[in-house]
Amino acid sequence: MNDLFILGTGGHARDVADIARALDFRPILVARDEDERSTCRKTYDVVLEAEALSWKGAQFAIGIGDNRTRAAVAKRMAGQHSFPVLIHPDTSIGLSSRKAVLDSSGTVLFPGVRVMGHCSFGAFCTLNLNTTVSHDCHIGDFANLSPGANLAGNVHIGEGVWIGMGVTVNQGSATEPRRIGAWSTIGSGAAVIRDVPPGVTQVGVPAEEKV
Numbered sequence: 001m002n003d004l005f006i007l008g009t010g011g012h013a014r015d016v017a018d019i020a021r022a023l024d025f026r027p028i029l030v031a032r033d034e035d036e037r038s039t040c041r042k043t044y045d046v047v048l049e050a051e052a053l054s055w056k057g058a059q060f061a062i063g064i065g066d067n068r069t070r071a072a073v074a075k076r077m078a079g080q081h082s083f084p085v086l087i088h089p090d091t092s093i094g095l096s097s098r099k100a101v102l103d104s105s106g107t108v109l110f111p112g113v114r115v116m117g118h119c120s121f122g123a124f125c126t127l128n129l130n131t132t133v134s135h136d137c138h139i140g141d142f143a144n145l146s147p148g149a150n151l152a153g154n155v156h157i158g159e160g161v162w163i164g165m166g167v168t169v170n171q172g173s174a175t176e177p178r179r180i181g182a183w184s185t186i187g188s189g190a191a192v193i194r195d196v197p198p199g200v201t202q203v204g205v206p207a208e209e210k211v
């Protein structure tokens with residue numbers, strides 16, 4: 001059983017640890033300091049970051065839900081450590097998308113994820129419980145699909161986009177994909193029927209900018 005250090009000790013980190021455990025890793029949570037280590041839930045062993053970083057050949061996952069924080073941690077550790085892709089056994093991935101998922105450093109697929117064909121993935125994406133991704137979609141670096149989100153075909157999710165729970169995104173086309181711009185947020189329950197510009201928050205059905 002290989003050790004896998006999960007950076008973070010909160011609920012998302014424990015979820016990632018459960019997925020790692022289902023994949024026969026031995027998850028070890030990583031706290032930034034003694035205060036975090038002494039106050040966090042002890043579902044799994046917890047060590048300090050300095051100890052984890054000194055471990056020869058250590059493999060890591062980032063157990064941090066917030067996209068900007070996950071991106072900052074990934075950039076801080078870039079090129080120095082290995083971040084295996086974690087795919088819970090209860091997922092299905094179209095054959096033509098499988099290599100793209102496996103090549104995506106640090107991405108985590110939660111139970112119930114369904115991905116169809118010809119999709120591509122950036123690094124450190126989170127596809128949470130029961131999300132569905134139809135054909136020809138792209139999920140950008142550090143993007144997050146919250147539980148129950150559904151993407152139709154030809155949807156391009158930009159870097160750092162946060163898709164809330166239960167969001168649906170209508171299809172684009174092969175020549176004009178439906179695009180959600182980088183670092184935008186789509187509130188839970190929204191239906192996206194038009195392209196979304198970068199850096200905005202949209203909510204509702206149909207999704208519109210929150211004032």
Ligand SMILES: CC(C)(COP(=O)(O)OP(=O)(O)OC[C@H]1O[C@@H](n2cnc3c(N)ncnc32)[C@H](O)[C@@H]1OP(=O)(O)O)[C@@H](O)C(=O)NCCC(=O)NCCS
Pocket residue numbers: 128146147163164165185186187188189190201202203204210
């Ligand atoms: C959209 C969102 C990011 C806004 O958060 P926020 O900036 O803190 O916004 P507030 O809660 O202050 O709400 C601001 C306004 O937006 C409305 N609003 C917030 N979320 C909404 C949603 N999902 N759908 C419709 N309206 C929403 C509020 O009713 C409020 O309206 P008002 O000004 O008329 O009273 C947040 O509500 C959301 O949906 N987050 C996603 C949660 C999620 O999926 N988590 C996954 C965990 S794994």
